Amino acid sequence: MIRWLITLGLAFLASPLRAEPCRLALALAMDISTSVSAEEDALQRQGLAAALVAPEVTEAFFSSPMPVALAVYEWSGRDVQHIILGWTMINTQTDLLVAATTIQQSVRSDSDSATAMGYALAFGATLMQQAPTCLFQTIDLSGDGSNNDGYGPDSAYRHFPFENTIVNGLVINAADFEGELYLIPFFENNVLYGPGAFLEIADGFQDFERAMRRKLERELKGMQIGALSGPGQR
Numbered sequence: 001m002i003r004w005l006i007t008l009g010l011a012f013l014a015s016p017l018r019a020e021p022c023r024l025a026l027a028l029a030m031d032i033s034t035s036v037s038a039e040e041d042a043l044q045r046q047g048l049a050a051a052l053v054a055p056e057v058t059e060a061f062f063s064s065p066m067p068v069a070l071a072v073y074e075w076s077g078r079d080v081q082h083i084i085l086g087w088t089m090i091n092t093q094t095d096l097l098v099a100a101t102t103i104q105q106s107v108r109s110d111s112d113s114a115t116a117m118g119y120a121l122a123f124g125a126t127l128m129q130q131a132p133t134c135l136f137q138t139i140d141l142s143g144d145g146s147n148n149d150g151y152g153p154d155s156a157y158r159h160f161p162f163e164n165t166i167v168n169g170l171v172i173n174a175a176d177f178e179g180e181l182y183l184i185p186f187f188e189n190n191v192l193y194g195p196g197a198f199l200e201i202a203d204g205f206q207d208f209e210r211a212m213r214r215k216l217e218r219e220l221k222g223m224q225i226g227a228l229s230g231p232g233q234r
Helices: 002-014 038-052 055-061 093-104 117-129 153-159 177-191 205-222
Strands: 022-031 068-075 081-090 134-143 165-173 199-203
Touching: 022 038, 022 081, 022 117, 022 205, 038 055, 038 093, 038 205, 055 093, 055 205, 068 093, 068 117, 081 093, 081 117, 117 134, 117 153, 117 165, 117 177, 134 205, 153 177, 165 177, 165 205, 177 199, 199 205
Parallel strands: 022 068, 022 134, 134 165, 165 199
Antiparallel strands: 068 081
């Protein structure tokens, strides 16, 4: 981690006149696998839209003069990844409101696929290659289950470009013993990636909005060189 921070710091100091267009490229990935019902999917979309325009999250978006680039995609099976919101620079509150409205009005693209988490992360890495140039890059993977289709997160991290990307997680826990027994450790041990990566937990889909608000606020305010440390490092 120390070498990564030094490299980042030297690169930043070596180009004082070359301002990056944004401070963070943030890609949010929503689970639409077969375990997610239509009602639960609606709670995700409405919850994410509401979280984006919540006062504390809005404040975090504009806590720096440098804007944030935002993208949102849904994922499930090996060939089921669909962009809901293409890369959008959030320069104003109107930009944020339009992004939230786009998410709220989006329609689920698939409802009968398994949970191909490695493919979802690979898609995110490819999407990040198309992002505006930003100081930091973060992918957020939300899900209510572990990988059960195709290669897993470890293979994605080995074979796709994640060198400058942090991956955080949002577990949508079933709020029962079985869910707590395996899903949280699975995300902690397999999904989190990069220095400072962290996990947020929603107690069911009804709690998704609260968990998303908390996660977004932490991410948007936490992208500082001194804050990059933690158990998610690999």
